[in-house]
Amino acid sequence: MAYFLELLINGALTGLMYSLAALGFVLIYKSAGVPNLAQGAVVMTAAYVVWIMVSSGVPLWIAIPAGMAVMFAFGLVVERLLLRRMVGQPVIMVVMLTLGLEILLRGLVPGLLGSTPRSLDLGIGFAPVILGDVFINRTYLVGGTIALLLVGASLLFFRTRIGTKLRAVSDDHVSSWAVGISVERAIGISWGLAGVTAVVAGVLWGSAQGVDWTLSMLLFPAVAVVILGGIDSIPGVLVGGILVGVLGSVIPGYLDSYVGGGTRDVVTSLIILLTIMVRPYGIFGREDIERI
Amino acid sequence: MNRIRKTALSAVLAAGASFGLAAPMQAEEIKFGLLQDFTAVYTFVTGEYNQGQRDYLTLINEEGGVEGHTFTAIVRDTGNQPQRGIEAYNRAKEEGAILFDFLSTPVSAAILDQANADQRVVITPAHGRGDASDGTVFPYIFPAMATYWAQAANLIDHIKQHDGGLDGKKIAIVHIDSPFGREPLPILDELAGQEGFEYRAFPYASPGNEQSAAWSEVRRYRPDHVLIWGAGGGQAVSVRTAIQNGIAPEQIYSVIWLAETDAANVGPQMTGVKRFEASASGTDHPIIQRIQEKVIEPGKGAGDAANVGTSYYNLGVATMAISVEAARLALEDGGPLTGETLKAGFERVADYDAEGLMPAVTFSEQDHQGGGAGRVSQWDGSAWVPVSDWHAAFPEIVRAEIEESAAHYGSGN
Numbered sequence: 001m002a003y004f005l006e007l008l009i010n011g012a013l014t015g016l017m018y019s020l021a022a023l024g025f026v027l028i029y030k031s032a033g034v035p036n037l038a039q040g041a042v043v044m045t046a047a048y049v050v051w052i053m054v055s056s057g058v059p060l061w062i063a064i065p066a067g068m069a070v071m072f073a074f075g076l077v078v079e080r081l082l083l084r085r086m087v088g089q090p091v092i093m094v095v096m097l098t099l100g101l102e103i104l105l106r107g108l109v110p111g112l113l114g115s116t117p118r119s120l121d122l123g124i125g126f127a128p129v130i131l132g133d134v135f136i137n138r139t140y141l142v143g144g145t146i147a148l149l150l151v152g153a154s155l156l157f158f159r160t161r162i163g164t165k166l167r168a169v170s171d172d173h174v175s176s177w178a179v180g181i182s183v184e185r186a187i188g189i190s191w192g193l194a195g196v197t198a199v200v201a202g203v204l205w206g207s208a209q210g211v212d213w214t215l216s217m218l219l220f221p222a223v224a225v226v227i228l229g230g231i232d233s234i235p236g237v238l239v240g241g242i243l244v245g246v247l248g249s250v251i252p253g254y255l256d257s258y259v260g261g262g263t264r265d266v267v268t269s270l271i272i273l274l275t276i277m278v279r280p281y282g283i284f285g286r287e288d289i290e291r292i
Numbered sequence: 293m294n295r296i297r298k299t300a301l302s303a304v305l306a307a308g309a310s311f312g313l314a315a316p317m318q319a320e321e322i323k324f325g326l327l328q329d330f331t332a333v334y335t336f337v338t339g340e341y342n343q344g345q346r347d348y349l350t351l352i353n354e355e356g357g358v359e360g361h362t363f364t365a366i367v368r369d370t371g372n373q374p375q376r377g378i379e380a381y382n383r384a385k386e387e388g389a390i391l392f393d394f395l396s397t398p399v400s401a402a403i404l405d406q407a408n409a410d411q412r413v414v415i416t417p418a419h420g421r422g423d424a425s426d427g428t429v430f431p432y433i434f435p436a437m438a439t440y441w442a443q444a445a446n447l448i449d450h451i452k453q454h455d456g457g458l459d460g461k462k463i464a465i466v467h468i469d470s471p472f473g474r475e476p477l478p479i480l481d482e483l484a485g486q487e488g489f490e491y492r493a494f495p496y497a498s499p500g501n502e503q504s505a506a507w508s509e510v511r512r513y514r515p516d517h518v519l520i521w522g523a524g525g526g527q528a529v530s531v532r533t534a535i536q537n538g539i540a541p542e543q544i545y546s547v548i549w550l551a552e553t554d555a556a557n558v559g560p561q562m563t564g565v566k567r568f569e570a571s572a573s574g575t576d577h578p579i580i581q582r583i584q585e586k587v588i589e590p591g592k593g594a595g596d597a598a599n600v601g602t603s604y605y606n607l608g609v610a611t612m613a614i615s616v617e618a619a620r621l622a623l624e625d626g627g628p629l630t631g632e633t634l635k636a637g638f639e640r641v642a643d644y645d646a647e648g649l650m651p652a653v654t655f656s657e658q659d660h661q662g663g664g665a666g667r668v669s670q671w672d673g674s675a676w677v678p679v680s681d682w683h684a685a686f687p688e689i690v691r692a693e694i695e696e697s698a699a700h701y702g703s704g705n
Contacts, residue, residue, distance in 0.1 A: 003512060010504040107331045107371075115335030116553040117525040126561050128536045135511070137504055137536060208532075209501040210525040210557040213335055217499055252497070253505040261469035261495025264505075 002133035007253040008246055010137050013144035015225070015245015017208075019237045020147045020201035021218040022225035023154060024194030030170040030232050031190035032083065034091065037098040040219025041105035042195060046071045047202030047211045048109050051118050060122065064203060071195030079188040102216065110213045117210035120203065143204040150200055151238050157193075158234070166190060170232065221248070224268045228275050230285025239283055244271060322619055322629055323364045324349070324612075325384035325392040327399070329372040334395055334419075336524035337549070337604045339595065341395060342367065344608025346594035347587050348579070348616070354586045358620045361629070370394065374402035385412060390631045391615055395419055397472065400433075408432045411631040413618075413638065417611045418548050418570065422475065423697035425661035427639070430698070432631065434638055434660045436614055436653070437570040440547065441690045442664030444476035444519070446568055447545045448483050449685030450668040451517050458487040464510045466503070466530055467521035469495040476521060476547075482689050500526020503533050511537040523549040528557035531565055541565045545668070551603040555671050563673040570666045571610035571650040573676045575601035578647040579609060603676065606649060613646035614638075614653060614662070651682030664690055 021043050028036045036042075049070050053063035082101065086094045124142050128135040157163045169176045169186040176183050205215055221244055229240025252264040281287045326345055328338050349363040357363065366384045370377040377399030381392060391413045394400045400420040407414045408431060415436045416424060422439035424430040438446065452458045465480060467473035473495060480491050494510050496503040500522050510518065518539055520530040527550050534544055541564030550567040575584065580601055588597050599605045622629055622637025638655050641662070645652040653662030665684040669676040684690075 003508060006508045007505055010508070014502055014504065110335055111331060115330070115339055117336055117528060117557055118553075119557045119559070121559060126532065126535050135508070135537060137533075140504070205501065209529045210554075212525045213332075214499040214501055214525050217501070249505045253509060256469075256496075256506065257492065257494050257509060260474070260493075262497065264497040 003253070004250065006134045006136070007250045009134065010140055011246040011249025012242045013137065013140035013245070014249060015241040015243065016144035016147035016238070017140060017201070017204055017241075018218065018221040018225050018244055019151060019241030020143070020197060020204065021222040022229075022237045022241060023151060023234070024197045024201075025222055025226050026232060026234060026237050027154070027190050027194045027197065028187075029226070030234075031166045032187045033170070034083070034094050034098065035231065036194065037095060037219065038101040038105065039194065039198070039222060040216040041102040041109075042071070042074075043198045043202045043205070043218055044211075044213060044215035045074070045105050045109050045202075046195065046198040047120065047206035047215055048113050048118075050199060050203050051120050051206065051211045052113060054120065055118070064199065067199045067203075068196045071199050072192035073195075075191035075193070075195035076188045079184075079191040083187065083191070084184060102219070106213055106216045115213065117212040118206075120206040120211050122203070122207040124207065139204070139208045143208070146200060146204065147241070148238070150197060151234060154197075154234050162189065220265075221268055224271045226282070227272050228282055230282030232286055233282065233284035236282055236284035244268065247271065320361045321364045322358075322361050323366055323384070323387060323389040324615065325366045325368075325381065325389035327366070327368045327370050327377060327380040327384060327392060328395040329399070330369040332372040333524075334372060336553070337551075337607075338395055340551075340599045340602050340604035341608035341611075343593070343595035343599055344605035345393070345612045347583050347600070347605075348609045348612040350587045350592055350594070351579070351583050352616055354592070355582075358616060359623050361619070361623065363616070363619075370396060370399050372396045372398060374398050377402055378406070381406070385410060390629065390634050391415065391619075393417070393611060397421075404430065404433060411635070413631055413634050415611060415615060418607065421697075421701075423694050423701060425659060425664075425694045426698035427655075427657050427660040428698075429702045430660065432635055434655070434662075436611065436638075436655075436660070436662055437650075438548075438568070438664045438666040438684075439661055439690070439694070440472070440475040441479045441693050442661065442684065442687075443547055443568040443570075443666060444479045445483065445664075445686040445690050446666050446684075447519060447566075447668065448480070448487070449683075450545070450566070450680055452487065454668075454680065455517065458483075458489040461489045461516040462514065463489055463491040463517045463519065464494055464513055464515035465491060465519040465521055466494045466496065466506055466510060466534070467519075468498055468500050468523070468526060470498055472523070473521050476519070478693055479686075479689065482693070483686065486689070496522075496526075498526075499524065500529055503529050507533040507537045510534070511539070515539075516543070518544050520544060520546045520550075522547070525557070528554045531558050531562060535561050541671075548607075548666075552676075553602075560673060562671050564670065566668050566670045566679065567676070568666050569603065569669050569676065569678075571603075571606045571646075572648070572678070573601065573603040573606050573669070577606075577649045579613065579649055580606065583609070610646055610650045613649065614641065614644065617641055617644050617646075645682075651684075661694070663687075 025039045050063050050067040224244045225240040229236025248264045255263045353362045368380045393415045397419045415434045417437040424433035494506045496506040544565045546567035555562045618637035621640045622633040642654045643652045651665035668680045670679045
């Protein structure tokens, strides 16, 4: 039982950390209607940005907010220089553009800043939180808690004036234009916010595993999270993250050493496939009904 | 910023450039194709490793070359993609390269048959097929250093000789879920039966950024010792998660892919962790000191000077030291240096240890591994300190695995 509980709790916390990477994905989709396949590489880039500041002697408590500012600006630039040119183009071309951005960042950033794993120490410490025979990973505990707070903050943000505009844009671009909302600006802000959430994800995952190109592979679990939770749902990110994390921990925990491994990726793939087949809009996603 | 600029320059050069290490191109230059993965899976090692290779060739050129012949490194990025590797191989072959190092198992595997047919030497140190050590089946492929089978045998031997013996002990191997991660398992099967220990494998999903489920299970297995078999950032995660699960650093033994960058990542808790090494680290070696003096200080180095002496840098130096020694022996016979004569040169290398940088290697027509020797070193908080002597462990078991696997390959199975 203790083993099951340990897998369950650590899996849930890991899943919450996946939610951090997935949150940027949802923020962009909610306003621009574009699935951003570059989000994994954006998380990696954000971690490198903070690492380069820390390794240059900037204290971590300054480097993180400064990194957020840099990545917010990065998001604005991506929207202005790349996405805005794609207005009126088929969505598939926009998706391909984000895929191209992912490949570019994954090659360019480690190429310029160093490809060996870099240390990003948050001072969290190694000692697990021990409850009986259950060891809870302290890094994941901190990361999961921060993910909860960030998702909560995102929910509150969408109740602010700017957030309301973003919601309007996500509902209907043309109507938003008609009532004087700058759709371009709203989409730019959503890219900027995705950059900010990428800093949090990049720093937490970077502290757990080091900063290198493999951070970009967080895209895969993040995609599973948003498909399961609903690609346009912030609460869905939370629930989807926990489910992906728990299933990806408990099932491999019981099966891997008997079947020779590999079940976690199978579980993640099955989550994506089954959700699309059974409930294409996810648990909390909005089901759009169109007159044809 | 200077470091960033230098790294950037290095990356740009590595990504597409083919450049000579000797200033003017000379008729008798010897070309080596270092066509490696600078941008995908092997990025954790390629930068330092390739830098060590290029700096060693520059050193040889600065010292007058080998009988007047200078060396040129053709450096290109394959991105760990066989298709790009094949294209880069064909281009470099056209340019006259006679030796290749891809530092990528998928790329090496894709080119293996073609290189044998083209009579071009391919070295596969610490990657590629272990059974390529059988030179009768793979005449132009040289693993040139201890294969993963030899590494597993060496680590188990260290436990037997220095860490309390093997009889009745429980050993966990926590490995990345890939052919590389599973490679030591047949050797462990053999050794467990022979030496009377029990072992169990705990795989984790690639790339290894999250391993908590595997280590929860390892903790309940209560192993006496743990082998970790991964690469890149996943190795630091393994050490960190092991310690979080109450496993002492001294109980942890790693495959060759654990280096200074991983120690920096893990922090002080890394102290006590052991690993296999095929070449010494640090700068206190004659070759490395000559590189410092004749290559780095005059500003002719191929990358960040801070990398000189790191584990992967020195590994790269060792691979080129063997290759240059093979070329020297081949040239002793007179005649032009070709892939065929270079192969013969390799097979004449005997008891060569690169002035103490690595264990003495001896190649033959049958043995392209060079003996499979290595040693175990331990992280002391600031450096890797050797805790055993250079030696080959359980060579008959390793050789049997090589021959059995090579025979399967040879028969097309």
